[in-house]
Amino acid sequence: MSSGHARKEKARLEKIHRKAAKEIPTLSFEFGAGLMFHGPIISTTLTITEEHKAVLGKAGLPIPAPVICRFLIDTGADLCMVKHEFAQAAGLKLINANSPIHGVGVDSTGKTYMGRIAFACDSRISPGVQHQFAIDTQILSGELMGALLGAKLDGLIGRDVLQSFDMNYNGMTGKVEMKFIAHATAKRLPPGTIL
Amino acid sequence: MCGQLMKCYNSLIVKEKVNIGTFSCASAILHSMELERETRIYTAHLDEWRQSHLGEFVLIKDEEVVDFFPSLNDAFSCGTNRFGLDEFFIKQITPLDMVNISLFGRSLQAL
Numbered sequence: 001m002s003s004g005h006a007r008k009e010k011a012r013l014e015k016i017h018r019k020a021a022k023e024i025p026t027l028s029f030e031f032g033a034g035l036m037f038h039g040p041i042i043s044t045t046l047t048i049t050e051e052h053k054a055v056l057g058k059a060g061l062p063i064p065a066p067v068i069c070r071f072l073i074d075t076g077a078d079l080c081m082v083k084h085e086f087a088q089a090a091g092l093k094l095i096n097a098n099s100p101i102h103g104v105g106v107d108s109t110g111k112t113y114m115g116r117i118a119f120a121c122d123s124r125i126s127p128g129v130q131h132q133f134a135i136d137t138q139i140l141s142g143e144l145m146g147a148l149l150g151a152k153l154d155g156l157i158g159r160d161v162l163q164s165f166d167m168n169y170n171g172m173t174g175k176v177e178m179k180f181i182a183h184a185t186a187k188r189l190p191p192g193t194i195l
Numbered sequence: 196m197c198g199q200l201m202k203c204y205n206s207l208i209v210k211e212k213v214n215i216g217t218f219s220c221a222s223a224i225l226h227s228m229e230l231e232r233e234t235r236i237y238t239a240h241l242d243e244w245r246q247s248h249l250g251e252f253v254l255i256k257d258e259e260v261v262d263f264f265p266s267l268n269d270a271f272s273c274g275t276n277r278f279g280l281d282e283f284f285i286k287q288i289t290p291l292d293m294v295n296i297s298l299f300g301r302s303l304q305a306l
Contacts, residue, residue, distance in 0.1 A: 049271065051272055051275040052275060054275075055275055094230070094282065095285040096234070098234050114285070137267065140294060
């Protein structure tokens, strides 16, 4: 490719990314009848924060690979939660080893980690462009006893993450849409970011 | 090393059930030990901090209360910058020291 062509191609890509940057990233899920029976369960990425990554890199330690988790979107949960093995596999940073947890029928204790939940969705106006955004937050860990629940889910997305979204739950069609809105704890990642 | 960890584990009075494999289990217990001092400091000052720092995030390292921060990210950045990979404790000062996790409650087993 000549330098003239390369310049044009670069300018074209920059224009596409500028256009995409103005778009509100929207996660869209079609659950159909499953929405009623299982609730909104989405698969997304659990990983460590940029600061934690930088410190590990500086110490010459390996960066843990991101982990894909099946999260139930739970408007009744104050915070996010994952099974303990997922928090460990993702290498999250422990910040509190003794967190009282309350739920339906139980008072219990778990651990709290600092971690990042990352999302990605395709642009609706710029084909081929993918939006990526991440929310750094505290993540509780615990262990599921119920075999059925444990088999279906790896964790919960609570209201601390949902405060970065404008969510539309359509029980009739089984469609859930989550528009990403700016919030102090949320970061929109540059195109092509490798988690 | 693993034997030492297990001795240490066995010497503790562990009320919680831990069933996540030998090494993980021992390392989880060590984490708990490391943050035990910080948890004690937090618990001892909680009532006082509820009057003066409600909603803020406290960062504690060993027996030092490093500072209070308006956000979790600020507290974590400060902790990471100052203490690197060492353990440190962060917790929001809330009116109730309890997190509600609704659905998982019924199926949750503490570690």
